Amino acid sequence: MDIAEFDFHLPEQLIAQTPLKNRSSSRLMVLDKNLQTIQHKHFSDIIHYLNPGDCLVLNNTKVLPARLYGIKKDTGAKIEVLLLHQAEKDVWETLVKPAKRIKQGTEIIFGDGLLTATCLEELDHGGRMLNFHYDGIFYEVIDKLGEMPLPPYIKEQLPEKERYQTVYAKEEGSAAAPTAGLHFTEELLQNIKEKGVTIAYVTLHVGLGTFRPVSAETVEEHEMHKEFYSLSAETAKVLNETRRNGGKIIAVGTTSTRTLETIARDYDGIFTESRGWTDIFIYPPYRFRAIDGLITNFHLPKSTLIMLVSAFAGKEFIMKAYEEAVKEKYRFFSFGDAMLII
Template structure:
């Protein structure tokens, strides 16, 4: 299985630069897993496609304003930090540039001293461990001085930070948004519940893997970065009850998918737990829990399009993406969605 197998030609103008307003006005491609048949809808039509007894699994992780611009305290040299994962009290693993300026013991100031960071370790992969200090709550200070870590393919400035958050986000910790959930409004979620569709929440904090491309031509040689996940007893019960009753478990986003499939793989069943997962789902994987997937259109040769191919089938996936390009769907984080059922 080659990385190049998952390449498709995407015109740059189809990469969405700004979010659609309101959220649920984005387009929705509906794809049949068995036949590959495609229909073109809008996201608000999803309510008509779900039924009583279905369960939506949503990732409630909240993006932190993880991009910091500051200066070296002794000489004012510019530095950029991208926070990846909290390792302790105000201790973070992060990417920095220029890296040569961030040696162990070097201190940096952000927001005129609102946050101070000191490099305490340089890791083998070049990431840094940085100990921060500030007055008051760290996350309050981060909200004051940090910027949303938009992907590099988004050039437009985000006017409202909340548009890079789902309306149900609550658990701080992600370096990027679980973007499939960006299409839901609170009103739409209520409409689904009124119809008898149940909602369950998991947490997977999106980390370095989002920014790391597949470099090896042999897909099987790729190593996923580990990310923290958690599932409550309430969510485990809802999933198990839905499966027992013959209902559909529909994951909102690849992060929700990776969470439930990781737990089923690790424990042989769905149960309350938390930990770290580096599961890599590609064609040939046998799904244990997920019956449907709501997701955006992903980058060529990415692990995300490989996951979609594992669920939808390779040929169906590449045909669907070709159709999406021809029909001028909007791609990536602020783009349109598809529902694979």
């Protein structure tokens, strides 16, 4: 399948540069994939589409302030480092710019020596394995020195770091936010619980795949980067009970979807306690085993994310919905509006 089939025209002014003051006040496009209908709502209306006995699945990953600015020890050249995932205690897979300056054995200094790193290995696509050296607690050092790794299409500064975190972020280790979850407030989640909807959590630490464009000419040629996921025994029990009792499983975001589908694929539709690495790539035609509904944002043209939602709702229907979203001036990408597919 040609990548160009997932392309669409997106005016630059529709790319949301800043989050709305109230998280749940964004717009919500509701797609019924069976009736092929499109409705225009507000995100706070999401509660009307969730029923007692349903399960809402959230990705509780927490974004690290993972973008670091340092200098090369021997030359003083400026170096940018993006933490992707922790390979072992003080060794991280990273993206480095400019990568050509960082060879095996090169040392980088951050924050006047508060943190240093040595390159252990050169990887493809600008990747480097770095061994970090510091006094104290690594995450506290990173919190002092690091910036939130906002995507390159966001040009504005983010004054409050917490606006690039979900209100339920807990498990540190992500290089990007699971952005569909940014729309939820604690009050809205409480109202959803009070309606009789179960809320369950999975973890997927968003990594390199988020930053890699699809450079292949065909969908089948693209390779996803592996990302770490975890699903607890408690969540597995909740999901299996929801399914047995006839409730619907609604995934919040493509990251939750990929976690659930990885496990349902590996265990024949049954949810079980699981942790590991997934490189699942979902595109049409794909048979979904785990989810009945999906809450997501509006995604980049020709991205793996628009391919996933096309697999769930049908490519022609999704491309029609995106055309309408542009026409109706929906806000796109991380800080943009949301879509519910049921």
